[in-house]
Amino acid sequence: MNATIEIDCPAAEETVAPGHYTFRVSASEALLEAEISIDGGPWHPCRHACGLWWFDWDDARCGEHEVATRGTTRDGEAVNSHFRRFNVKARGR
Numbered sequence: 001m002n003a004t005i006e007i008d009c010p011a012a013e014e015t016v017a018p019g020h021y022t023f024r025v026s027a028s029e030a031l032l033e034a035e036i037s038i039d040g041g042p043w044h045p046c047r048h049a050c051g052l053w054w055f056d057w058d059d060a061r062c063g064e065h066e067v068a069t070r071g072t073t074r075d076g077e078a079v080n081s082h083f084r085r086f087n088v089k090a091r092g093r
């Protein structure tokens with residue numbers, strides 16, 4: 001069985017509010033660690049809880065953004081997600 005990793009939230013082209021946003025990532029049970037990159041920036045470790053991976057983004061600024069995730073299995077296999085585009089926009093604007 002091949003390991004997988006996918007971004008659950010935000011959905012593709014979803015609009016979220018600026019400020020704090022929590023990304024949700026699902027992955028195969030074989031995944032040992034997961035990381036996230038926003039707009040091609042540095043990779044940040046995600047935390048594992050309730051069978052999912054999470055990352056808190058405390059500086060969500062208005063505009064179009066792109067996110068990707070990657071992980072490593074217990075066997076050392078690298079797993080990558082597809083890029084996901086989303087928007088940050090203040091409500092009512």
